[in-house]
Amino acid sequence: MRITILSGGVGGARFIRGVREACRRSLAGTSPKDEITAIVNVSDDMWLTGLRIAPDLDSIMYTLAGESDEERGWGRVGDTSRVSSELRANGVGWPWFTLGDLDIGTHLSRTELLRQGLTLTEVTAKLTSRWPLGVTLLPASDDETETHVRTDNGAIMHFQEWWTRHRARLPVAEFIYSKVEQARPTPNVLEAIRSSSLVLFAPSNPIVSIGPILALPGIADAISETRAPVVGVSPIISGSVVRGMADACLSAVGVATAADAVALRYGSRSGGGLLDAWLIDESDAALAPDIERAGIRAAAVPLWMRDLDTSSALASAAISVGLNS
Ligand code: FO1
Numbered sequence: 001m002r003i004t005i006l007s008g009g010v011g012g013a014r015f016i017r018g019v020r021e022a023c024r025r026s027l028a029g030t031s032p033k034d035e036i037t038a039i040v041n042v043s044d045d046m047w048l049t050g051l052r053i054a055p056d057l058d059s060i061m062y063t064l065a066g067e068s069d070e071e072r073g074w075g076r077v078g079d080t081s082r083v084s085s086e087l088r089a090n091g092v093g094w095p096w097f098t099l100g101d102l103d104i105g106t107h108l109s110r111t112e113l114l115r116q117g118l119t120l121t122e123v124t125a126k127l128t129s130r131w132p133l134g135v136t137l138l139p140a141s142d143d144e145t146e147t148h149v150r151t152d153n154g155a156i157m158h159f160q161e162w163w164t165r166h167r168a169r170l171p172v173a174e175f176i177y178s179k180v181e182q183a184r185p186t187p188n189v190l191e192a193i194r195s196s197s198l199v200l201f202a203p204s205n206p207i208v209s210i211g212p213i214l215a216l217p218g219i220a221d222a223i224s225e226t227r228a229p230v231v232g233v234s235p236i237i238s239g240s241v242v243r244g245m246a247d248a249c250l251s252a253v254g255v256a257t258a259a260d261a262v263a264l265r266y267g268s269r270s271g272g273g274l275l276d277a278w279l280i281d282e283s284d285a286a287l288a289p290d291i292e293r294a295g296i297r298a299a300a301v302p303l304w305m306r307d308l309d310t311s312s313a314l315a316s317a318a319i320s321v322g323l324n325s
Helices: 010-026 055-065 082-091 101-115 120-128 159-164 187-195 206-214 219-225 246-252 257-266 282-293 308-323
Strands: 002-007 033-039 045-049 050-051 137-141 146-151 155-156 172-178 200-201 228-231 277-281 297-301
Touching: 002 010, 002 187, 002 206, 010 033, 010 055, 010 082, 010 200, 010 308, 033 055, 045 206, 050 101, 055 101, 082 101, 082 120, 101 120, 101 206, 137 187, 146 159, 155 159, 155 228, 159 206, 172 206, 172 219, 200 308, 206 219, 206 257, 228 308, 257 277, 277 282, 277 308, 282 297, 297 308
Parallel strands: 002 033, 002 200, 033 137, 200 228, 228 277, 277 297
Antiparallel strands: 045 050, 146 155, 146 172
């Protein structure tokens, strides 16, 4: 069975790890080897001190490799930041954006391979080949796109500055998916969506993680046309974000921070939208009827991913909802 997951960074990484674990555990059965593909947001990416940084690809790679700093939620476990201190001392780069020394190894490698002419897809295949991830990571596009934030007072900045420097505290007038019209999803991405038996939306930020993927020309159509059931997992539990800044993003686009509001924003496939089913937390079970009325099947299951068991159980629930859609 081929499963394709649309994903952003940290929450998505844990969910993908859960899907991998669920497939490993079900392999105890007779199903042939599952193929898991993650379509990863690249609009958090940026150039910094001459290096191409790809936070969501790196968060997922490190998490699946068992190399991620689980406390911080990004970067490599046990990393140091001696080079970053030097950059600060020289007044170069962003003092509020720490690049770990091992992490810089990843950015230097990515930058060199891009300079040699490899696509980001080829670079990602090479960087991830170091570990037996069990998941294929596909950048949503090989073209550079960036999410920018226009604040209420008219400043425009890269999403990363808004998030890491200002901690998402600056009120947002608009999220701009810069250069997305000129960008294209890679052929591998469209093929993965079309040939999968199941498409999953990870519990990632709908505005700055899943949104930029769906904004790439052709991806939303591929999802609405695929034979595969499309199942999403709510990033909101009991009206709060699980982690990150989805609430600040949702309010900026006039969407309530609620599990049903996010589902309705994606829309039902039967109504020209994207979802066949939507997983909500048991604490949000009361929202199921209005999700169902919108033409999206709702399943209330435990959504908190505390460890591998809970992530695997959530993934199993999403897979079984999908296969029974
Ligand atoms: N997040 C922070 O809040 N502060 C940082 O200094 C920081 C550095 C950083 C370096 C590499 C990387 O891949 C991610 C990093 N992040 C940092 C997290 C990053 O902002 C998030 O992973 C996503 O881009 C937001 O979803």
